Amino acid sequence: MNCAQKILSPASLTRWRQEIREAGQRLVVTNGCFDLLHAGHVTYLESARNQGDALLVGVNSDATVRELKGPARPVNSESDRALIIAALQSVDGVFIFNERDAVKFLQLAQPEIYVKGGDYTIDTINQDERRLVESSGGKIVLLAHVRGKSTSALLEKLSPP
Secondary structure (H helix, E strand, C coil): CCHHHHECCHHHHHHHHHHHHHCCCCEEEEEECCCCCCHHHHHHHHHHHCCCCEEEEEEECHHHHHHHHCCCCCCCCHHHHHHHHHCCCCCCEEEEECCCCCHHHHHHHCCCEEEEECCCCCCCCCHHHHHHHHHCCCEEEEECCCCCCCHHHHHHHHCCC
């Protein structure tokens, strides 16, 4: 499969999700900016994939990354970030979403498992996202944070003093 084929539109996500369900597979979903891919991202996504049978990654749009991280971000465009994530073996599908939170994305995806990084707790994740997942019988899994690995740390290394 060409990795670009893993990047899903809303219509293709709905069909893809139905195929996963019909195959009796458990869908794991996570989301994030994934601006500069690093070992922490790769480790996190592989661990997320190991929670179920298929991994769908929501990628924040350029506009929402600017809202969340500031006007100098993202470094890479949403289409580039989605393609890079789609190229990973552990990733089965990628979806670019335009909202600041993942509620609409999660409504489309209907995951059995929603994974967030260890920098969150069950109380600090977006509670609308939590309620949506749990109300449909899904569960939240928090994965350990990979220490010393972050896009912000990489950007600091690249910036002159």
